[in-house]
Amino acid sequence: MSKRSDPEHPELTHPSTKRAKQIDQATPYDALQQRLDTQAPEKEISKVANWFRRDLRIQDNISLHTAAERAREAKRPLICFYLNCPEWIEWHGLSPARLDFMNETLVGVQAELKGLNIPLVYITADKRHEIVPVILKFLKDNSVSHLYANFEYEVDELRRDAKLLKTADGSFHVSLYHDQCVMEPGTMTTSSGGPMKVFTPYHKTWLAEVKTNPGLLNTVPAPSAVDSSISKKVFALFDSKLPDIPKGKQFRSEEERKRVRKLWPAGHEAGMRRMDHFLNDKIEDYLATRSQPAADSTSRMSPYFAAGVVSVREALSKVKEYNRGSSDFSQSSCRPGVYSWVREIVFRELYRQTTVTTPHTSMNLPQNLKFEFVQWEDDEEGFKKWYEGKTGVPFIDAGMRQLNHEAYMHNRLRMNVSSYLYCNLLIDYRRGERYFAETLVDWDLNNNTQGWEPSYTVFNPVSQAEKNDPNGDYIRKWVPELRDVKGKAIFSPHDRLSKEEFKRLGYPAPHVDWKETKARAIERFKNDMKEAVP
């Protein structure tokens, strides 16, 4: 089957499954590596540039650190820049919360760099196809001989970098670094040499590597101040103005902006404060409470990691300190909370390895390509109820209302609302994936696509709520219509209250019957995938 595009939902466009398999065979990552390896020999340094991407910090930033060292040794200026592309923002569906968080962080980064006599310049390419020419012009106009940046692993970004190298044709030298993870994506292989894809062996190997090589968690310092006799050569580049967030991507109101900003204070310092708070007050109980959304006991570090405001190495170095200086994070050697939190970080690492080695996963296609053959339902009413948190299923509605209010959702709810959308409503999972991207402050393509990977597991939102929100506190917080419902009726008020009692709540009846739709989904998946040949 394999539809290539859906005119009503252009965000779901993707290649055919056959093409996806070809892309997995000859990956954009390998193509870029090849270009990097076959560059013309380096010329003498005239100016060095560092391109900030999803690494919005000066602390423990590998490309920035290396670029600054190169410039310092050569006594040449260092220029930093950030590329803004409104069409790219639309294409990837970034949320107002995420953009505001990034912009606020950039304001701080620019000020920090200025204090070190290093300019941060904002450059804009209105359209995606203008990105490469705009960057080339900027580098040429400023006589840059050496460009530094950290890898981004998604297909679009890898192809953009390969195109930049091709078009530059040796006019400057490009160096890219692995900065997003502890373990370089693609390097964790099985005994037969292929990339590890399964979590348990990946986790085991990751723990062993980090235990024997604690240097993997080492951080690099922020750049030191540039001598003003050198920085004056790029005097005109200081005080570049932060571009406005595109109109359609701004908060609906000042009140909303203030509220969301308060929840997610921007910048590295705020991120590290949050990490300290987690270690001081939360990590001890993390294993026991991490699935209980009312406890709010997780770190809430995801926006900082997703935009690279805090590096994972720096966060793990803090965890190592807490772990009495040991990088042995195995279950038998550390506190349960430490083991369990690091395990989540390892999921994040594996998902980057997956993006690099199975690139079709970042092209709107499921990892298991057979799911591409499922016929999804067009249930617009159901979709609207889902995203507004009005499905009539309290746990699902609470999760979606938290998302809409905080630009964030607890992991347990992410698992439940995604399953509900593509199993019970049988709506194309990619629409939910996209809604998350457009709403979350912590959107991260690797974690989001893997989180949304369809499967046969149909979560039961009633038993899930009974287990993980036993007193119904989370539901009461986010679904005020149910605030006064007593006992277990809160988990399924339509079925557990009398008709009159339910009517008085002013809460919707379930949009679909869970049992029936579970059976429908399993049947549909089986039938549609039975003879699928991706």
Ligand SMILES: Cc1cc2nc3c(=O)[nH]c(=O)nc-3n(C[C@H](O)[C@H](O)[C@H](O)COP(=O)(O)OP(=O)(O)OC[C@H]3O[C@@H](n4cnc5c(N)ncnc54)[C@H](O)[C@@H]3O)c2cc1C
């Ligand atoms: C459908 C779905 C969509 C998701 N979309 C995103 C997303 O866009 N961005 C995102 O960062 N995470 C996503 N996740 C993973 C997870 O829900 C969030 O990372 C987590 O809830 C963030 O809260 P925290 O920082 O308090 O996590 P903690 O529990 O404190 O975990 C620490 C860190 O580990 C990483 N992590 C935790 N859980 C996971 C996981 N299941 N998979 C991968 N990494 C994990 C995150 O970087 C997180 O900040 C998604 C999960 C699902 C099921």
